[in-house]
Amino acid sequence: MNKSVLEERKASISDKSEHGRGICCERESVSGAVSQRACVYCGARVVLNPITDAYHIVHGPIGCASYTWDIRGSLTSGASTYRNSFSTDLRETDIVFGGEKKLSAAIDELMEKTEPAPKLIFVYATCIAGVIGDDIEAVCRAAAKKYGIRVIPVKAPGFSGTKPQGYKLACDAVMALISPGINQSKRFGVNILGDYNLAGETWIIRSYLEEIGIPVISTITGDASYEKLMRAPTAVLNLVQCAGSSTYLAERMYAEMDIPYIKVSFFGIEDTTASLFRVADALGKPEISAKAREFAKRRSSEVVPVIAKYKPYLEGKRAAIFVGGGFKAISLIRQFNELGMKTMVAGTQTGKKDEYEIISALADDEAVILDDANPAELERFMLEKQADILVGGVKERPLAYKLGIAFCDHNHERKHPLAGFEGIENFVREVHTTINSPVWKYVKGGPA
Ligand code: SF4
Numbered sequence: 405m406n407k408s409v410l411e412e413r414k415a416s417i418s419d420k421s422e423h424g425r426g427i428c429c430e431r432e433s434v435s436g437a438v439s440q441r442a443c444v445y446c447g448a449r450v451v452l453n454p455i456t457d458a459y460h461i462v463h464g465p466i467g468c469a470s471y472t473w474d475i476r477g478s479l480t481s482g483a484s485t486y487r488n489s490f491s492t493d494l495r496e497t498d499i500v501f502g503g504e505k506k507l508s509a510a511i512d513e514l515m516e517k518t519e520p521a522p523k524l525i526f527v528y529a530t531c532i533a534g535v536i537g538d539d540i541e542a543v544c545r546a547a548a549k550k551y552g553i554r555v556i557p558v559k560a561p562g563f564s565g566t567k568p569q570g571y572k573l574a575c576d577a578v579m580a581l582i583s584p585g586i587n588q589s590k591r592f593g594v595n596i597l598g599d600y601n602l603a604g605e606t607w608i609i610r611s612y613l614e615e616i617g618i619p620v621i622s623t624i625t626g627d628a629s630y631e632k633l634m635r636a637p638t639a640v641l642n643l644v645q646c647a648g649s650s651t652y653l654a655e656r657m658y659a660e661m662d663i664p665y666i667k668v669s670f671f672g673i674e675d676t677t678a679s680l681f682r683v684a685d686a687l688g689k690p691e692i693s694a695k696a697r698e699f700a701k702r703r704s705s706e707v708v709p710v711i712a713k714y715k716p717y718l719e720g721k722r723a724a725i726f727v728g729g730g731f732k733a734i735s736l737i738r739q740f741n742e743l744g745m746k747t748m749v750a751g752t753q754t755g756k757k758d759e760y761e762i763i764s765a766l767a768d769d770e771a772v773i774l775d776d777a778n779p780a781e782l783e784r785f786m787l788e789k790q791a792d793i794l795v796g797g798v799k800e801r802p803l804a805y806k807l808g809i810a811f812c813d814h815n816h817e818r819k820h821p822l823a824g825f826e827g828i829e830n831f832v833r834e835v836h837t838t839i840n841s842p843v844w845k846y847v848k849g850g851p852a
Contacts, residue, residue: 408784410437416775420764427760429775432566438778440726440799441753443562445530446471447570450816451649452526452558452577454600454625455633457483459514459522462491463507463540464530468562469493475798476816478601481627483520490514494532503538511547511555524630525555526577534561554630556580567728568648568754575653578624578633579660585637586661593619594683595639597654597665598646601626602816605823609645609670612824616684616695624653637661641686643668643679648729648754670823671735671831672742673704673711703825710829711742714836719744721839724791726751726774726782726800727814730759736795736814737766739831748789751777779803793839808847810838 409417415428433439442450445462449471453460462469469491480486492498492506507527514522525547529540544555556577560570594613599606606626613620622628622636636657642665644654654665666686668679677700684696723740727733730752737747747767751774755763764773772785782803786794794804797815804811812834814822820834821827 408780410434413437413778413781416777417781418760418764418773420767420769420771420773427757427773427775429755429757429760430566430568431776433776438780439753439776440778440782441776442567442570444565444567444570444573445528445560445562447567447649448528448558448560448574448577449570450476450600451571451574451598451625453486454478455486455524455628455630456480457485457520457523457629459485459518459525460489461507461510461514461525461527462489462530463503463510463527463533463538464492464494465532466491466493468528468530476600477603477819478626478816479604479607480601481607482629485520499532499536502536503533504540504543507538507540507543508547511543511551515551522551523553524581525553526558527555528558528560531561531563534559534564554581566754571649571754572652575650575656578653579656581630582633582636583660585634588635588638590640591619591621591638592687593621593639594641594643594687595622595624595636595657595663596620596626597624597642597644598648598650599623599626599823600646600816603819603821605670605821605827608821608824608826612680612699613683616680616699617689617692618683618687624650637663639663641665641683643683645670646729647731647759648756667731669731669735671732671827672739673707673825673828674738674742675735676700676824676828677704707825707828711832714832715743717836717840718832721745721792722748722768722790724749724782724786724789724794724809726753726777726794726796728753728797730755730763732814734759734762734766737763739828741766743832743835745835747771748791749774749782749785751775751782783807793835808844810835810841810844812838 412434418427472489473487492510494503540557544557548555606623610620621639642654644650644667657663669675680696680700684693733752750763750767793810795812795814798817820830822831
């Protein structure tokens with residue numbers, strides 16, 4: 405670890421000899437290191453945006469409002485309100501004289517001009533609103549009283565912490581929203597937390613659960629609506645899909661609503677089958693456990709031939725991973741292991757120590773493990789470890805292509821599901837198509 409790694413970053417880069425335990429993580433990004441990690445506001449927005457009938461007002465300069473549905477494409481079975489984004493577009497004069505009046509006026513305008521009439525509005529304070537100290541809580545309270553709707557403040561200036569802080573603020577906002585329903589009676593069924601219905605993945609997981617006899621009461625927040633969210637306190641179990649963004653919400657729901665939770669992952673055969681078994685067993689009904697085993701056996705047997713078909717073309721290929729959370733990275737490494745591939749670079753934006761330990765155990769013996777990496781580090785280690793493919797998100801795609809390395813989008817912009825048994829097939833095909841594309845023959849430094 406030398407030249408292209410800043411001195412202050414060295415503790416966040418580890419190899420197998422440290423078993424992930426020594427890695428420095430869950431810290432603020434190093435100033436000037438050009439982190440790939442998104443800001444606090446972005447963390448909050450990613451969790452709340454998929455609520456399909458909510459209005460989102462970004463109280464800040466227009467630039468923050470560019471973080472919209474268009475780059476976080478979760479799908480809806482109902483309203484499309486969430487595809488719009490609203491901003492108070494703060495300017496210099498607002499910074500001098502305050503932006504609270506502008507925010508009140510923005511809420512008034514939404515109430516007057518939008519159809520359907522808002523029932524739920526989230527107001528995000530971004531960096532500038534945080535610096536000038538606008539009291540968005542007071543404005544939201546007044547608007548909620550004036551219009552008899554829910555107006556929930558999310559104080560998320562980007563500078564106030566790290567992306568997980570934004571997740572936490574979003575979870576607090578969800579709790580503020582659903583807490584009035586706390587005294588409803590419980591009924592047999594689960595909530596899915598931390599699945600954002602990318603390319604319809606929530607619908608896939610819901611269909612599995614329903615087929616094995618488990619009703620889904622609420623999804624938080626993929627394809628969620630105000631009414632459906634209000635039913636969430638009635639569930640008997642929470643399933644946490646994206647652990648990074650939703651474990652805090654699950655803990656609060658356990659403490660305040662007596663709903664226990666388990667962590668699940670529906671990426672890859674191993675994690676999908678194990679998760680179905682664990683969910684079924686946690687509900688304590690032998691007939692559901694039996695159905696889960698029959699279902700998983702049948703669906704696994706359909707994808708095993710697909711994996712067998714592509715494995716000879718992928719065995720021995722070298723993968724680099726840079727994704728949001730540690731749980732997803734773990735599932736991805738398991739999927740690469742099933743394909744006989746080696747994970748040589750494994751990084752996350754928000755991984756935790758225990759997750760890095762598992763990542764370290766699963767990755768190749770020569771792998772390098774990175775927390776909160778920047779483009780220079782990713783470039784250096786992808787080249788050094790001779791990666792054939794990078795799995796990441798929109799910010800990593802150009803980096804891979806510029807280096808002549810294949811790329812697989814595993815973030816919020818993709819258009820096809822990668823979760824569940826359908827997702828396993830899509831993933832294997834995509835990895836094969838991109839790694840073995842003839843284009844790499846013509847790109848200097850490519851894998852072919
Ligand atoms: S860092 Fe601040 S200014 Fe930039 S997008 Fe986040 S909240 Fe907006």
